[in-house]
Amino acid sequence: MRNDLTTEQLQQPITVTLPLGVVLDLAETARLAPSTQIVGHLVHASAQFDPPAIGAPYEGGIFAGITLNGDLPAALVLLPGDEELNWKDANAWAEKQGGVLPSRIDQLVLLRTLKSQFQERAYWSGEQHAAYSDYAWSQSFYYGTQYYSYITSKLRARAVRRLAI
Numbered sequence: 001m002r003n004d005l006t007t008e009q010l011q012q013p014i015t016v017t018l019p020l021g022v023v024l025d026l027a028e029t030a031r032l033a034p035s036t037q038i039v040g041h042l043v044h045a046s047a048q049f050d051p052p053a054i055g056a057p058y059e060g061g062i063f064a065g066i067t068l069n070g071d072l073p074a075a076l077v078l079l080p081g082d083e084e085l086n087w088k089d090a091n092a093w094a095e096k097q098g099g100v101l102p103s104r105i106d107q108l109v110l111l112r113t114l115k116s117q118f119q120e121r122a123y124w125s126g127e128q129h130a131a132y133s134d135y136a137w138s139q140s141f142y143y144g145t146q147y148y149s150y151i152t153s154k155l156r157a158r159a160v161r162r163l164a165i
Contacts, residue, residue, distance in 0.1 A: 074162040090157035099159035101126030107139035
C-alpha cells in the first residue's frame, strides 16, 4: 500500500475513537514500551520502542492492537490456546494461561484485527452482565455481535494480556 502522507502529517497527533464512544488521544502514546513488571494482568513498561505489526508475535502471544484497561490505553496481546468451557472455568483457564478473558472492548479489537485467529463461534468475555449475575457477555466471531449467555453454557474461550502504554 502506498503512503501519500507527508512527514509533517505523519507527526500530527492521532485521535482514535473506540466503540462505546471512548476516545483515545495517542499524541502522547504513539510509542509502546516493553514490559518490565506484571501487576495483576496489567504489564507496566519502561524503555520505549515502536509497536509490532498487527498479527506479529509479541510478549508470548500475538499483537492485536490498542485497547483500554480501565480508562487507560493498553497494548492487547492474544495468548495461545482455545478451549470450550463454562464462564467460571473459562476465567480460571485464562488465568492459568497468564492472562484474562477479554473485555467487550478487547473483543471488538480482536474481531477487527485478528478474526482469523478465532473459530466462527461465540467466545466468552470476562464481563458478567450488570443486571443478571447468571449471565456473562460473549462475542460471536461469525456474526460479529455481542450478546449475553447463561454462565453455565459452554462457549469458546481465549486469553489476552493487556500491556500498559
